[in-house]
Amino acid sequence: MFSLEFMRIAFMASGIVALITGPIGYFLLLRREAFAGHALSHVGFAGATGASLMGISPLIGLLIFSLMAGILIGIIGPELKNKDIAIGLVLSASMGLGLLFLHFYTRYAAQITSLLFGNIFAVDQKTLYSLAFLSIFCYGVMFFLTRPLLFSSLQPDLAEAKGLSLKLISVIFLGLVACVTAACVQVTGILLTFSLMIGPAAVAIHSCKTIYKGILLSILFALLEAWGGIALAWFTDWPVSFWISFLSFSIYISSFLLIKTLVWFEMSSPQN
Amino acid sequence: MNVIECHDLDIKRGSKLILSQLNLEIGKNQFIGIFGPNGSGKTTFIKTIMGIIPIHQGQLNVFGLSPSKARQFIGYIPQARDINTFRLTGRNFLSAGIRGYKFGLPFLNKQDSSRIDEALDQLQAKKLAEKPLEELSGGQRQRLLLAQALIENPKLIILDEPFSNLDPKWTLSILNSIKTIQRQRSLSVLLATHDLNPLLPIIDYVLCIGNKRAVLGTIDSIMTSSVLSDLYEFPLNVIRTKENLFVIPSF
Numbered sequence: 403m404f405s406l407e408f409m410r411i412a413f414m415a416s417g418i419v420a421l422i423t424g425p426i427g428y429f430l431l432l433r434r435e436a437f438a439g440h441a442l443s444h445v446g447f448a449g450a451t452g453a454s455l456m457g458i459s460p461l462i463g464l465l466i467f468s469l470m471a472g473i474l475i476g477i478i479g480p481e482l483k484n485k486d487i488a489i490g491l492v493l494s495a496s497m498g499l500g501l502l503f504l505h506f507y508t509r510y511a512a513q514i515t516s517l518l519f520g521n522i523f524a525v526d527q528k529t530l531y532s533l534a535f536l537s538i539f540c541y542g543v544m545f546f547l548t549r550p551l552l553f554s555s556l557q558p559d560l561a562e563a564k565g566l567s568l569k570l571i572s573v574i575f576l577g578l579v580a581c582v583t584a585a586c587v588q589v590t591g592i593l594l595t596f597s598l599m600i601g602p603a604a605v606a607i608h609s610c611k612t613i614y615k616g617i618l619l620s621i622l623f624a625l626l627e628a629w630g631g632i633a634l635a636w637f638t639d640w641p642v643s644f645w646i647s648f649l650s651f652s653i654y655i656s657s658f659l660l661i662k663t664l665v666w667f668e669m670s671s672p673q674n
Numbered sequence: 675m676n677v678i679e680c681h682d683l684d685i686k687r688g689s690k691l692i693l694s695q696l697n698l699e700i701g702k703n704q705f706i707g708i709f710g711p712n713g714s715g716k717t718t719f720i721k722t723i724m725g726i727i728p729i730h731q732g733q734l735n736v737f738g739l740s741p742s743k744a745r746q747f748i749g750y751i752p753q754a755r756d757i758n759t760f761r762l763t764g765r766n767f768l769s770a771g772i773r774g775y776k777f778g779l780p781f782l783n784k785q786d787s788s789r790i791d792e793a794l795d796q797l798q799a800k801k802l803a804e805k806p807l808e809e810l811s812g813g814q815r816q817r818l819l820l821a822q823a824l825i826e827n828p829k830l831i832i833l834d835e836p837f838s839n840l841d842p843k844w845t846l847s848i849l850n851s852i853k854t855i856q857r858q859r860s861l862s863v864l865l866a867t868h869d870l871n872p873l874l875p876i877i878d879y880v881l882c883i884g885n886k887r888a889v890l891g892t893i894d895s896i897m898t899s900s901v902l903s904d905l906y907e908f909p910l911n912v913i914r915t916k917e918n919l920f921v922i923p924s925f
Contacts, residue, residue, distance in 0.1 A: 548779050549778045550777060552780050554774075556759065557752075557767075557770065557771060559753070561774060563721075563750045607761070608761060611762060611766070612763065613770075
C-alpha cells in the first residue's frame with residue numbers, strides 16, 4: 403500500500419487535514435457553529451465551479467468564496483438573532499450559483515464529482531504543499547487566537563465586558579474555518595466535510611472534561627477516520643469519502659452509547 | 675474617591691433612550707441593590723458601567739476612570755445565559771477567563787492556579803469545580819461564577835440577576851456568601867434584581883430604575899408609595915411587613 407507514491411501522498415494529505423480539522427471542529431461545536439462549518443464548504447462549491455469555468459484552480463476559487471462567506475457570517479452573525487437562517491440562505495444561494503456555473507461548465511464532469519465527493523488519490527505534490535502551508539498558517543493563527551476564542555466561546559458576555567471584541571474573534575475564527583474547509587474538501591469533498599470536521603470533534607467534546615484532552619482526542623479521531631478510510635478504501639475499492647463518513651458516523655454512535663451507559667452507571671452508583 | 679459617579683448621564687441602546695440625566699454617587703464598601711422591573715434598564719446601566727455600551731451623553735466615572743479603563747477592577751457576573759459546556763469541568767470553565775481577553779494560548783501558571791484555588795476555597799467550591807458544569811445545579815453554578823469574579827481581586831463586584839431561576843434556599847446561600855466576601859475583602863457590590871425581598875436585610879442602599887430615571891437612597895426613603903408612584907408614573911402601593919416588601923398597583 404505504501405509502495406505507491408499516490409498512496410503515500412494520500413496518507414500525508416489526509417493526515418495534514420486531520421491535524422487541523424481536529425481543533426477547528428472542537429471550537430465549532432463549543433461555539434455552536436457546526437452548521438456554519440457545514441455551510442462554508444457548500445458556499446465554496448460556487449467558488450470552485452466558478453474558478454473552473456474561468457480556468458483557475460478550483461481550490462483557489464473554493465478558498466476565496468469560503469473565506470468571503472466566513473468573514474461575512476462573522477460580521478453579520480452576532481447581530482442576527484437567528485444565525486441559522488442567514489447561514490442557510492447564504493448556503494442555498496451559493497449552491498444555486500454553483501449550479502449555474504456548472505450549467506455553463508460542460509467539460510470534465512469528473513472534476514466536479516471530485517469536488518463534491520472528494521478524491522484524495524488525485525492529490526498531487528503541489529496540492530500537498532498547499533495543504534501543508536494552509537495547515538501551518540492555521541496553527542499559527544490558532545497559536546494567538548486560542549485563548550480569546552475559548553473565553554468568548556464559553557463566556558461571551560463576560561469576554562465582552564473584559565474588552566474583547568466578539569465580532570473580531572468571530573470573523574478571524576470563521577475565516578480560519580473557511581481555510582480548513584477548503585483543505586478538508588480535498589479529502590472528503592464538499593458534501594461530506596461535516597464527517598471529518600465535526601464527527602471526531604463531537605466524540606471528543608462529549609467525552610473529555612478538559613479542553614486540551616478534547617482537542618487532542620478530536621485530532622486523534624480525525625486521523626483515525628481519515629487514515630482508516632483510506633486503508634479501507636484500498637482493501638475494498640470503495641470510495642474513501644464513504645468510508646470516512648461511515649467511520650465518523652459509527653464512532654460517534656458507539657461513543658454516544660458508551661458515554662450514556664457510563665454516565666448512567668455513574669449516576670446510579672451509591673455516592674461516597 | 676467614589677466607586678461610581680454619574681453626572682447628567684444619558685444612556686441609549688440603539689436609538690432608544692434608556693436612562694436620562696442620571697446623577698448619582700456610590701461610595702466605597704457599599705452594598706447596592708439595583709431594583710426595577712424587567713426591561714427597566716438595569717442590565718443596560720450595568721453594561722454601561724462595564725464599558726460595553728458607550729455613554730451617549732454626560733459623564734460616568736468608575737474609580738475615577740472611564741468605564742473601559744476601570745473594568746480591570748470589577749468582578750462581573752452577567753445574567754445567566756444557556757451555554758452548552760458539554761463535559762467541561764467548572765475549573766476549566768473558570769480558567770478560560772484568566773487573561774482570556776489577551777491573545778495567546780490558554781496556559782495557566784502557578785500563580786493563576788493558586789488564585790483560582792484561593793477563590794474556590796473562599797466559596798467552598800473546590801469539589802464542585804472538578805465536576806462537569808452540566809451536572810451542576812443553578813445555585814452551584816452561581817457559586818462557581820462568584821468564585822470566578824473574585825479571581826482577579828476586584829474592588830467592585832457587579833451581579834446581574836444572579837437569583838433568577840434559583841430556589842429560595844440557594845438564593846439565601848449565595849447572598850450570604852456575597853455579604854461575607856464583601857466584609858472580608860472590603861468590596862463594593864452592585865446587585866441587580868427584580869425582587870428586592872431577599873436583599874432587604876443586607877443592602878445599604880437601593881438604586882431604583884424605571885421610566886428612564888433612577889433614584890438612589892436607603893430602602894426606607896426610596897421604597898415608598900409616593901417615590902415609586904412618582905418614578906413609574908403609575909399609582910403604586912408599597913406594603914412592608916417585618917421581613918418583606920410588596921409593591922402592588924393601586925387601582
